[in-house]
Amino acid sequence: MLLALLALIAVWAVSAAAQAQETRSFAGETIRVVPFAAGLEHPWSLAFLPDRRILVTERAGRLRVVDAAGRIGPPVAGVPQVAARGQGGLLDVILDPNFTTNRLIYLSFAEPRPDGAATAVARARLSEDAARLADLTVIFRQQPAHSGGNHFGSRLVFAPDGTLFVTLGERFDLMDKAQDLSTTLGKVVRIAPDGGIPADNPFRDRPGARPEIFSYGHRNVQAAVIEPATGRLWTVEHGPRGGDEVNRPEAGKNYGWPVIGYGRHYSGAKIGVGPSKEGMEQPLFYWDPSIAPSGAAFYSADLLPAFKGQLFVGALAGQALLEVKVRDGAVIGEERLPLGKRIRDVRQGPDGALWLATDDTGEILRVVPARARD
Template identity: 60%
Template sequence: MKSSVRLRWATLLVAASLILGAGLPSARAADRIVRTEVGAVKITEVARGLENPWSLAFLPDGRMLVTERPGRLRIVSPDGRVSAPVSGVPEVHARGQGGLLDVVLSPTFASDRTIFLSYAQPAGGGARTAVARARLDAEALRLDEVEVIFAQKDSPPGSHHWGSRLVFGRDGDLFVTLGDRFHHRDRAQDLDSHLGKIVRIRPDGSVPDDNPLVNRAGALPEIWSYGHRNVQGATLHPASGELWAHEHGPQGGDEVNRALAGRNYGWPVITHGREYVVGTRIGEGTERADVEPPVMQWTPSIAPSGMAFYTGEAFPQWQGNLFVGALKFRLLARLVLEDGKVVHEERLLTDFGRRIRDVRQGPDGHLWLLEESEGSLLRLDPIQAAM
């Protein structure tokens, strides 16, 4: 009899805990302290339980937009509360590396509430990288006036190498990175194809008159640069305003580049990468006069994803440094630059063991990370006595 009573009480307690816990932030792991060359840093887990988080954008009210690759857009509050999915997201090709990918706010978001999404869009028997804009109703968790403003000309079968980073230039035009789709790498050198390119478009999808290939016969006018493999990190240099980007190599040959107008970045003709499995060289060499050399290359590959120049006040000794997440090596790379060249690399979070997907500087001046191993949103906090 007593055991029966105890069982009923235990059942009631479990039920009560489930009811009281509904709608609260998900349980978070304890904060961790990591050592860096300039002192100790705390890793604060703000939220967890996200499914394949890919991109992060900060709303003016302190909340954050987070994309989940299976096709969900969520709003995360500063205390870690994760919303239900935002409705109205376009249908995505959620296979392999495809799905819902980047999200950025319009430069005029405060007045127009417009956001931009990149994603793998189903198209006939294949899929392609596409960009849509929409008005966000954050309180109703809804996207309105969804409009596709760009879709790749090419829509081959397969589920790899979508690129998909979105960056607004200082002039208000939008850069979109496009992968080579893996089995179609030779098209990265073809100017009548979007594969393996970075394009520059206006927010309505039209082509700026000053794009570098506008007047070249046979070239797609939206192309900004070409000869890329799979660009999954892009940001503006804080001083020059130039677009910087990094891309995955195969076995070796991950690159950081200054993505300059009209330049050829070599893939798959000029590269430090080698073929998977057999390890044979790809292309004809590692440099050529008409190919822009990388600022940095990693061999072996770290599988870079996400990048941000740091300009905040929370970590003054990191100002001007470039931060790059790594999937394969599960780390955060800190690159020190002088005159546009990398003079030092520090590898952070090597003992943390998480696949870093996105790297952003928040409005608070802290570094924010999305990692896909545990599906967490992380913030790096200074330990004042050590910095």
């Protein structure tokens, strides 16, 4: 019986691997989805080191290095303590723009506090052997903390001017605070790499407002990326029952949550006043029903030429990779590549492939041309 079961599992594994690598048509290209690494626990974010090794965060609170052969290393020492509950834990990781000379990395995480937890951002120096972090400093703390375990955000992305955008959820139970400028709940904030406040932030000089706020009225942004052609920030955020949004946040603007939205609350109740209100921005695109978006990348490489200039978004509930079709700054539609796995992160790799992290199966996958060798 045991041998038969093991044989069945082996056949299933071979079949699943073969299916993952089958030739498929997607976004104008003939592609394969190739497994690269497996055995991670809820991977949340990928960041490529200059030698093509990959830093990977695991939500439970571990930072790992995956080598060029897909081997997963032991946890990197010196990672901050995280509140690994609900949607919280160790979240995003990115390299400093000058990493090759300063070896600085940035981590976002749910930070445990006496009154609950809140999203924080830390900066640290990665050792030459990538085995440990040194000089770790928390450069940003979301205010206030909350006891719940939902809607921490949080993506990190450097703007062309060297400032750092941080996306922050409204912690679900505190959704009305997304409209409250005295908090950083439901906001995109913009800070200097050391945590300082840029002189041109829109609310820097407004009494009672948090000076780090860039835009507000967001729900739970888990995708943020700079469009290479324009240098503009794009975000993708979770709606409730419908109403996931693609936005292009601008300084000082209000994106409406929870006053406006295109879905409904989980109870079925209407959101605020409906889909629009004067003084509140409309999304560039929205999904109803929800796909539960997480992770995004604008494609700019040559390996998959039909992908160029397009936005690719991971879907958790939708279990797919989506191409968001961008033309002249507008979104004109989307196309889906069903994968049957919860896609948590999407990155363009140095090899020109699209790299994906799966939340449920703990894998790293590569989207490559059908003609490419593994």
